[in-house]
Amino acid sequence: MEEKTFQRIKELTELQGTSGFEEDIRSYMRTAITPLVDDVQQDGLGGIFGLRHAAADKPRVMVAAHMDEVGFMLTEITPRGLFKVVPLGGWNPYVVSAQRFTLKTANGNYPCISSSVPPHLLRGTSGQVKVEDILFDAGFESKEEALAFGVLPGDTIVPQTETVKTANGKNIISKAWDNRYGCTVVLEALEALQKETLDYTLIAGANVQEEVGLRGAKPAVTKFDPDLFFAVDCSAADDLTTTNGTFGHLGEGTLLRIQDPGMILLPRLREYLLDTAATHHIPYQYFVSKGGTDAGAAHTANQGIPSTVIGVCGRYIHTHQTMFSIADFDAAREMVIQVLKGLDASTIKTIVAGK
Known part of the structure; x- marks a missing residue:
C-alpha cells in the first residue's frame, strides 16, 4: 500500500x-472529489456525489x-452531569463500556468516556448490560455545569481512536472502517x-444515515436516477475460530455478496x-450476510435498479477497533476500478435487461 493511501485511510477513519451528523466527512469528500469530476451535487439529506457527465442518452452508473x-x-x-444516550446504529452493549469518545456540541468538542460498573458492584446481580444502562461521563459535576458548556440533548458522542498498522x-x-473504506475507494x-x-x-x-436504516440511499437514487448501483461497504468478518462454513475471511479478497435480507445478486x-x-x-470470496447495505435500498427504488456491493470484511466492526486486511482493500479497490473501466452502454443494457 502506498503511503498516500494509508494517510488517506488514517485521515478518513479518524x-x-x-x-445525521456527517458534516466533517462530507467536507473532506467535497474537497477531494471536486477536482476529479465535472460537478459536485448534494441531496437533501446531505449525501454528496461527483458527476462525470456523458451524453444525455447514455446510461447512468x-x-x-x-x-x-x-x-x-x-x-x-442527569443531575450529576452524566449523559443518557440512544445508539445511532447497531452496538454490542458489551463493547461500549470504559471507552473513550468525543462529545460533539455546538460550542466545541469535549473528551468523554463511557461508564462501567466495577466487578465488585456486580456481585449478586445478573451482570447483563444494556446500552440504555450505560452512562457517558465528560467530567461535569452537575447538569448546570454541562449546560453552561453548551451541552444539549441531541448532541452526539462518537468513538475516538488512532489508526495504526499491525x-x-x-x-x-x-x-x-464501516464505511470509510467506501469513501476511500470512491x-x-x-x-x-x-x-x-x-x-x-x-x-x-457517499450517502448519509446508512447505519440507521439505509436512509440516505433513497433520496440519492431518486435524485440521480441511476441505471446501475454499486455500494462499496464493509461487512463483518467471521474467521476468528474457523473459515469452514463461515463468510468473511481476512486476506481472501474482496467480497462478492450474493445474498442478504434486502438484496439478491442478479x-x-x-x-x-x-x-x-x-x-x-x-481475489474474491463469496459472501452471505445477515445485515444489509445501501444496495438493498437502491435496488427497489424508482422502477427497480440492479444493485450490488463491492465490499471488504473487517473484524470487530461497530466498535472502537476494527482490524482489516490491506490485501483485501487492494483487491476491492482494483475490483471497483476495473468494473467501472469495463462497463459500456451495451453491457449496462444487458445487465439491466437481464438477458
Whole structure:
C-alpha cells in the first residue's frame, strides 16, 4: 500500500461523524472529489456525489459509499452531569463500556468516556448490560455545569481512536472502517479513472444515515436516477475460530455478496463481476450476510435498479477497533476500478435487461 493511501485511510477513519451528523466527512469528500469530476451535487439529506457527465442518452452508473459511523445521541443530562444516550446504529452493549469518545456540541468538542460498573458492584446481580444502562461521563459535576458548556440533548458522542498498522504490516486497526473504506475507494477510483473515457455518466460519492436504516440511499437514487448501483461497504468478518462454513475471511479478497435480507445478486450482474475478477486476477470470496447495505435500498427504488456491493470484511466492526486486511482493500479497490473501466452502454443494457 502506498503511503498516500494509508494517510488517506488514517485521515478518513479518524474523522468523526455519526448518522445525521456527517458534516466533517462530507467536507473532506467535497474537497477531494471536486477536482476529479465535472460537478459536485448534494441531496437533501446531505449525501454528496461527483458527476462525470456523458451524453444525455447514455446510461447512468452510481457508486456509493456511506459517510456515517456508529455512535450515540445524548438524550438526557442527569443531575450529576452524566449523559443518557440512544445508539445511532447497531452496538454490542458489551463493547461500549470504559471507552473513550468525543462529545460533539455546538460550542466545541469535549473528551468523554463511557461508564462501567466495577466487578465488585456486580456481585449478586445478573451482570447483563444494556446500552440504555450505560452512562457517558465528560467530567461535569452537575447538569448546570454541562449546560453552561453548551451541552444539549441531541448532541452526539462518537468513538475516538488512532489508526495504526499491525506489526507485520499486513493489516490496519481503526474505527469506522464501516464505511470509510467506501469513501476511500470512491476517491481512489475517481483518481484512477481521470484519463479514462467513460461510455456512461458516473455518479460517485457517499450517502448519509446508512447505519440507521439505509436512509440516505433513497433520496440519492431518486435524485440521480441511476441505471446501475454499486455500494462499496464493509461487512463483518467471521474467521476468528474457523473459515469452514463461515463468510468473511481476512486476506481472501474482496467480497462478492450474493445474498442478504434486502438484496439478491442478479445473474447478469454476478456474471459481469465474475468475469471482471477472472480477467484481472482479482481475489474474491463469496459472501452471505445477515445485515444489509445501501444496495438493498437502491435496488427497489424508482422502477427497480440492479444493485450490488463491492465490499471488504473487517473484524470487530461497530466498535472502537476494527482490524482489516490491506490485501483485501487492494483487491476491492482494483475490483471497483476495473468494473467501472469495463462497463459500456451495451453491457449496462444487458445487465439491466437481464438477458
